[in-house]
Amino acid sequence: MFRLLSLALTLWLTIPAVAVAQSLQDILQTHNEEVLNPGRQSVSVVLDDLIASGLPQALPFLEAWRDREIVQRSTDGLFFRAAEAGGTITLTDLDTAEVVGTSVSAELTESRPNGGVRRAIGDALVQFQLSDPDISRRQAAVDAIARSMDASQLAPLAASIAAEPDPDLKEVKTRLAGMLGALFAETQEARIAAIEALSGDLSVDVRAVLNTILATSPGVAVSVPEGANIAQVLVVGTDLSATDAYTRLVAAELAPALIPNNAIRDALVANIDGGMVGGLPVASLDTDAARATAYDTLAAAGTVAPRVTAEQQAEAVAAHTFYLQYAEPDPVITDAARFALDAIETKVALSQTVDLGLDALSLASIYFLAAIGLAITFGVMGVINMAHGEFIMMGAYTGFVVQQFVPDYTLSIIIALPLAFAITFGAGVTMERLVIRHLYHRPLETLLATFGISIALQQLAKNIFGTQARPLTSPEWLDGALVFNDVIAISYIRIAIFVLALLFLALILFVLKRTRLGLEVRAVTQNPGMAASMGINPDRINMLTFGLGSGIAGIAGVAIGLYAKVTSEMGADYIVQSFMTVVVGGVGNVWGTLAGASLIGFLQKGIEWLNPSNTLAAQTYMILFIILFIQFRPKGIVALKGRAAAD
Amino acid sequence: MRKTFISQNPSVLWFILALAIFTVVVTILSEVTGIGLISTSFVKTLGKTLCLCLVAIAMDVVWGYCGILSLGHFAFFGIGGYAVGMWLMYARTEGIVIESLAGQPLPPTPQEISDAIGNQIFGVVGSSEFPLIWGFADSLFLQLLMVILVPGLLALVFGWLAFRSRVTGVYLSILTQAMTLALALYLFQNDSGLRGNNGLSGLQNIPGYEDTSQAVISIVFFIASAIALAAGYIFFAWIVSGKMGSVVKGIRDNEARVRFLGYHVESYKLFIFTTTAVVAGIAGALYYPQAGIINPGEIAPIASIYLAVWVAIGGRGRLYGAAIGAAFVSLLSSWFTGGGAPNINLGFYVIQWTDWWLVLLGFSFVAVTLFFPKGIGGLFDLLVRKQQ
C-alpha cells in the first residue's frame, strides 16, 4: 500500500530545487520591505524563499519573527534578533546566532507581524519542524497537520518523507500525505490516484477524509442547477417527508413560513377585543378548528399573515426539486471517493462481523464458565442451585482478598484460582451435606432452600465487604488487546477467559469420560438405583459432584471478577443467564451447555448489534426468544434420547 | 350448597370472622374515628399487608395446590399496580394541567391539554409523546379492565405456550422467572412508555378526592383490601374444595395419572395459572394506591421468589397458611428493616438488624424448608390434634 502511495506522491510532487548558497541576511535584505511591514499576501514571498533556501537558521528566525523579536538597525538596515534586559537591548546575528552588541531603541525599527501573518509564519514553521532533528518535534508537527488538514501542508509534508529517518514516522507521514493528496492534490489524476491508494485502509481518519470529499449539502431549486455535482435527487415521500421538504423551501425563502399552532394562539390572544376575537367569542376557542376559523377571519381582515393551506404546501413542494449537492465540484473525484469508500465500508462491515463474532465468543465463554458448574449439579443430581451465583461471587471476593495480601497481580491470580476452587468446593460440599441431601426428590423445595442460602450469602457479603464495587486487578500482561486491524480487536483478558473456558471444557470432559469418578457420576446420572446396587455410593458421588460444580463456579468468579466489578450482587446478574444456558443447551450434558452458552452469547451480541442503543431491550428480546425456543425444544439443544429422557 | 361448603370448610368461616373483627378494630382505632391509636401510615401498612395476603393465597393455589412453582405471580401483581397507576397518574395530572391552563386568555384545546399532561408525566424520561399503551389511561373503567385483562392474557399466552410443550417442575419455574425478568427489564427501559426506572408516583392521591384526607382514603383502601381478601379467600376455597380441587391436587401429585383418567391437564393448569394471575393483578391494583409509588424494581424476579418464601413459611396447601405467612414475614421484615428491632450488642460487634435481617431470613427459610415443611400452618394441625 505504501508503495502505491509513494507512487501517487511522485505524480504531483515537484520538490523545489535548492542549491544556491546564500545567507539568511541576504534573503531578508532582498525582501526588506516585506520583512519590516509584512502583510498577509506579501509575507508568503519571504516564507517561500526561506523554505526554498533550506537554511537551518531559518527556523529560529521564524520563531523569533513570530514572537516579534526581529528588529532592523536603521544605521545599516541589517536585521537582528533583539532581547531587552534592564533598558539595554542586546542584538544577535541571525546567521551566526552570536551576540553582536547592544543598541538603544531609538535606532531600531521593530517588525510587527499581525495575527494573520503570524499564523502564516506558524504554518511555515510546521514545515520546518517536519525536518527537525528532534523526533518529538517532527511527531508534533505531523500531529498538528493531521488535526487541521490544509492544502498548503501537502508539499512540505511530501518533501519531508524521503529524508525521514524514523521508519514508523515515515509511514505515518506517507499515510498523512496520501490523505492530504486525496483532498488537495492539484491535478485530478493525482487526487484520484491518492484516493485509490486509500481504499485499502480501514482507519477512521481515512474514512473521514473520504467522507469530507463526499460531503453534501441539501439544496432546493425549481430544477437541478446546471454544472453542479449532484449526489442525489431526493424524491419527496420516500427520501424526504413532505413536511421536511416544505421546511426546506421555507429555509430557502422559496415559500412562506407555516403558522404553528402556538403562533395562531398568540395572534388570537393579541387580538382579543371585548371577549371576541375574529368574530368568535373567546370561550368557544377550545378546539384547533375554531381557532383556525377565528384566525382566518383575522387574516382576511389583513390583521395577520394568512395561513398556508395544505394545498399550497403541496403545490410549493411539487413545484421544486430537492437534491443533495457535493461540495466537491468534480464528479470524477466524487465517484472515485464513493467507490473507495464503498470498498472500505464493505471491508469494515466484514471486520465488524468478525469482531462481533469474537465478542460473542468471549461472552459465550463467560456464560459457559458461569453455567457449567450449574449444569453438572443440575444434570447429575437434578438439583437447582439458586446459590450458584453466590458461589461465583465468593470466588470473585476470594480473588479480591488474595490481592490485599499478595500485591503481585500475577502471583495473586495464580494463588486465587485454586483457593477460590477450594473455598467454593468446601461451601458446596457443606451445603450439600447440611441442606440438599435432605431434599432429594423434592426439587422445588431444593430450589427454594438454596434460594434462602443465596439471600443470606448475598447479605453476608454486603455486610463484610460493603456495597461498593471492589476491584480485582488483572496482571499487566493481560492489559491491552490483540489488534488485528482498525476494527478487529480483542482484549487479552477475554482471550484468557476463552482459554480458561476451553481448559475447563477439556478438564470436565476428561473427568467425566476418563476417570473412575466420571464413570460413577455418569452411572448415577443414568440410573441411580442400579449404580447403588453396583457398589457405587451415590451419597459420595452427589457430594463430590456438588463440590465440583461449586468449585468451578468459584473459578468462574475469579475470571468474571477480572473483567467486571466485584459486588455482592454480581452472582445474581449471572444466575438467570446461567439457568438459560443450561436449559437451552439441554440438561446433563457438557456439550449441551457449550451449545447453550454459544447460542446465548451469539444471540445476545447479535441482538445488541441490531439495537445498539439499548442493552436492556436486547436482554428482553433474548429472554423472549429463549421462552419461545423452549416451546419447540423443551429438552434443549442436546437432548438426552430414549428412555432416560422420559421423565 | 352454601351450607355444605361452609360446613366442609370450617377454616373459611374462621378466617372471614377473624378478618372482619380485625377490620372493624383497625377502623375504630384509626384516626378516622378520632381515637388515632393506629396511625394513618400504619393503616396503610396493614392495608398493603392484606393485599400481600391476597396474592399469597393466589400463589398458594398455583403452587401449593397445583404444584406449579410460579416465579411470575408478583409480576402479575405489579402489572395490576401499573394498570391502575396509569389512570391515577393520568387523571391527577389532567386535573393539575387543566387548573394551570385555566388562567390563560384562550380556553385550552384538547391537544394542548394532552401535550401538557404528556410533558408532566414523561418529561422525566425526556419525552412528551403519549405512548400507545396509555390509550385508555383517561378512562377509569377501561384501566380497571386492564387490571384483569393484562395479567390474565399474559398468563394465558405464557401458560398456553409453556403447558402445551409440557414444561414442568423446575424448568417451568425457571421459565416463569425468565418471563418476570424480561418484563422487569422491559419496564426498566426509558422508552417502555411507563417512565422507566422512575415508575409511576403520586398514586396515593385519588383524583376527584383531593380534599379528602389521607386518613379517610387509607381506611377506605384498607376496608376494600379486606373485602377483596375475603372474596378471594372464599373464591379460592370454593375452587380447591370441590372436585376441581381433587383434580388440581391430583395434577400436583401425579400429572400423568390425571391425564390417563381423561382430564386435559393443560386446560386445568391454564385455568389455575390464569385465574390466580388475575387475582394477583387485582391485589396489586389495591396495593399500589396505598404504597403511592410503583417502579420496575418491584417486579424483579426476587419479589416473586419472596412471595414463594412467604407461602412456604406460612404453609403450603392451606389458604390461611399462605395468608399468615405473607402477613407474618412482610410485617416482620418491615419491623426489622425499618429499625424497629433493637440492635444486639455482642461486645465486640453490634448486630444491626437492618444489615442482618436478610441473613436471618435466608437461614430461617432454609430451616423451615428442612424442618417444618408444613410451615406455620402446620402448627394449627398440632393444635387441632391435641384438642382431639
Added chain:
Amino acid sequence: MSMLLEVSGVTVTFDGFRAINNLSINFAKTELRAIIGPNGAGKTTFMDIVTGKTKPDEGRVIWGDKNISLLGMSESQIAREGIGRKFQKPTVFEAQTVRQNLAMALKTPRGPFAVLMHKKTKTNAERIEAVAEQIGLTDSLTRVAGELSHGQKQWLEIGMLLAQEPRLMLVDEPAAGMTPEEREKTTDILKEAAKTRAVVVVEHDMEFVRRLDCKVTVLHEGAVLAEGSLDHVTSNQTVIDVYLGRAHA
C-alpha cells in the same frame, strides 16, 4: 365380529433400538387377554402407544365401531374414548380419600368448567359405592389413600379404572407384590370386568396368568411371537427358547 382395537404394522425406534417391530395385535369387544414376554419385549411400550404416550414411527392403531385412528390423539382424549390404563407401580392420589380418588375417575364430563360447577349427586354416590363394593374397599371410602396397604392401592387403581367405565382396560402387572389371597381376589375382579369389556393384562407371573385362564399373547423383540391358550404357547418351542435364553439358537 368387528374388533375393538386393531394395532397393525406398528414400529417404534428409540435411538436406533427397535422397541416395537412391525407389531400387529387385535382385541375383541369383550375378552380377557394376557400379554407375556421377557424383559424388553415391548409390553410397556405397546401400552404407551395405545394410550398415546408414545408416537409410533409407522403403523396404524384403529379403535372402536367407527374405526377412528388413535394416532395423533392426546392421552386424555384417548382416555375419554374409553381406554383405561393401570400402571405397573400403583399410582393413586395418596393425599386424597378413596372416595375422592374414585369420584375423580367416575365417568363424568371432564372439562374444567364442568368440573368446577360439578355438584354431588345421589347417582354418582351410588356408582362410587358400587365400585367400592367390587374392589372390596367399601369400609375404606373415607380413608386417605396413602394409608392403604399395597394390595389395596392396586385394587383402588383397578377400581378407578372401572369407575372410568372404559371399553378397554390395560392393566400392567396387577398382582405384583400381592399375597396369594389378594391375587385371587384380583383375578376375580378382572374376570368380572372382562364380561362387559376388553381387559388386557400384562404380567410376568405365569402362575397368575394361568389363574386368569384366558388367551395369551407372547411378545418378543417388539413383535407377536405366539398366541393362544397358555398351554398352547408354553408348548411352543420358540417361546421356550426365548424364555430359556437363545444359547443354542
